[in-house]
Every structure is written in structure tokens, then in C-alpha cells.
Amino acid sequence: MRTTVGAVAMVMLCVLMVHADVKPQRDFNLQRFAGRWYRVGLAYDSPSFVPYRDKLRASMGTITPLPNGNVNLTMWDITPAGCRSKVYQYEKTSVPGQFTYFSTRHNMVKDITVVDTNYTDYALVLKHKVFNREYTQVALYGRSQRVRTDVIQKFKAFANSHGFPRESILTPPPAGEKESCPTSASGH
Numbered sequence: 001m002r003t004t005v006g007a008v009a010m011v012m013l014c015v016l017m018v019h020a021d022v023k024p025q026r027d028f029n030l031q032r033f034a035g036r037w038y039r040v041g042l043a044y045d046s047p048s049f050v051p052y053r054d055k056l057r058a059s060m061g062t063i064t065p066l067p068n069g070n071v072n073l074t075m076w077d078i079t080p081a082g083c084r085s086k087v088y089q090y091e092k093t094s095v096p097g098q099f100t101y102f103s104t105r106h107n108m109v110k111d112i113t114v115v116d117t118n119y120t121d122y123a124l125v126l127k128h129k130v131f132n133r134e135y136t137q138v139a140l141y142g143r144s145q146r147v148r149t150d151v152i153q154k155f156k157a158f159a160n161s162h163g164f165p166r167e168s169i170l171t172p173p174p175a176g177e178k179e180s181c182p183t184s185a186s187g188h
């Protein structure tokens, strides 16, 4: 009994310690972060997601900085109805690299932290419901549909250390010619 209580206390302590140290990329530069990214890694807390995991492809997104420091993220996804885009409006906070947005799907405000990026190759982005608690998603973005394996390893280790079980950490493959979305042919 004592051991169990001790172990539980240990786990809780670890969780609290891990959760306390989410900091955005130092000297975050929004202009350098702008432009096209591919979501090449995803860790998700929702079981409703599981049926789709094998269908996922590295979807494309574009970060557009607005003059007031907010951001529009346009994500492209292939759906049964074809290629669709959705705009997420991220509002800046007083901390560079940290944003908030209103999730219409979950009907709540969420925090977005750009944890680590080198702008030219990859970006690790954490989404949470309550700041520094209740992580809901970790995403790895790449400037191309493939990123280096050491970057993938870093993403997996990060997601794991933030409480995402191994089976919820996905690395969607690049979209094939026919699946690519938006298609180069539909460039309008």
C-alpha cells in the first residue's frame, strides 16, 4: 500500500514538473516562421481520432502573419468531399511564440506554444486547453514533407515526456501524387 501511494505521488510529481517547463522558442521570430509548412508528426489525446490514423497524410499549412501580430493558419486536408482548407485564427499574447485561439470544435479557448523551431526545417508546436496543463496535441511541422530522423526522434521524445502514449504519436507519410492537397492542378 505504501509503495503504491508513493509511486502515485512520484508520478504526479513528475507530471507537475514536466508541465511547468513549457517555454516558447527563444527570440521567436514570426516573420521567419511564416510561410508553408507540412504537418509531419502528430500526437493526439482524443480516441475519436484513432479510426483515421492510417488515412492521415502530411497535410499542408500556411502561416500568414497579420499586421497586428496575430496569425492566420490555413490548413489543407483531403476529405471524402475533396480537398478543403480551413483557417485558424491565432491571437498573439504578450509572450512571443505563444498564441491563443478559439476552438469551434471544442468550444473553448486553447493555447498554442511554438516550443522549438529553426525556421528553415522544423517546428514543434504544443496545443493545450489550460496553459501549462492538459495538453491536447503536439504537432511537428516540416518545411518539406520529410524531415530528418533526429527531428522525428526529438518530436517523439517530447510528446512521450508530455504524457502522450506511444500509440497516439503518429508520423503521417507524405501525400502521394494523387492524394496531394491542394493539388498543383487546382491552383485557384
Ligand SMILES: *[C@@H]1O[C@H](CO)[C@@H](O)[C@H](O)[C@H]1NC(C)=O
Residues within 6 Å of the ligand: 064, 066, 072, 087, 089
Ligand atoms: C485571416 O482569416 C480571416 C478569417 O478567415 C480572414 O477574414 C482574413 O482576411 C484573413 N487575413 C489574411 C491576411 O489572410
Ligand SMILES: *[C@@H]1O[C@H](CO)[C@@H](O)[C@H](O)[C@H]1NC(C)=O
Residues within 6 Å of the ligand: 118, 120, 121, 122, 148, 150, 151
Ligand atoms: C535546422 O535543422 C535541420 C535538421 O536538424 C538542420 O539540418 C539545419 O542545419 C538546421 N538549420 C539551422 C539554420 O539551424
